[in-house]
Amino acid sequence: xAFADERAHRSRVTLPQLLEQMPGRINSSDDxxxxxxxxxxxVEAIYHEARKKRQAWIEKTWDEKPISQARLFGExxxxxxxxxxxxxxxxxxxxxxxIEVTEPAHGIGGGxxxxxxxxxxxxxxxxxxxxxxVASA
Numbered sequence: 001x002a003f004a005d006e007r008a009h010r011s012r013v014t015l016p017q018l019l020e021q022m023p024g025r026i027n028s029s030d031d032x033x034x035x036x037x038x039x040x041x042x043v044e045a046i047y048h049e050a051r052k053k054r055q056a057w058i059e060k061t062w063d064e065k066p067i068s069q070a071r072l073f074g075e076x077x078x079x080x081x082x083x084x085x086x087x088x089x090x091x092x093x094x095x096x097x098x099i100e101v102t103e104p105a106h107g108i109g110g111g112x113x114x115x116x117x118x119x120x121x122x123x124x125x126x127x128x129x130x131x132x133x134v135a136s137a
Contacts, residue, residue, distance in 0.1 A: 011104045054097045073098035 026032055061068035077099040086105055087095055099106075 058098060069094045070098055 026036070058070040058074065061070045062074070064071070073095045076095075080099070087099065
């Protein structure tokens with residue numbers, strides 16, 4: 001099993017186990033529910049502020065010439081919806097602001113190992129397959 005697949009597999013196994021333990025820990029103290037609500041409110045405020053900034057960046061840079069990162073990643077996002085995919089060369093964080101990430105294996109890159117990560121993630125992802133996919137788009 002490839003390293004990225006192993007990490008995704010561990011998450012699929014570990015997360016349900018952690019979630020099983022949560023009800024007992026949450027009910028262990030009267031103060032816990034209040035703390036959870038306070039933390040949730042803070043995190044939601046941070047999330048909504050970041051989302052506003054992200055949307056403003058996308059709208060501001062969408063039509064730039066040459067093509068902006070927002071536009072490039074927005075167009076890629078449209079194409080990968082409902083299909084297995086992995087971003088294997090993740091220089092910077094901007095792609096995560098535009099492309100919907102729903103699985104751990106979506107962001108397995110971060111360096112110069114893109115080609116090997118692609119092959120590990122999807123063995124059929126060969127240069128000829130990529131050319132055919134781009135040509136059909």
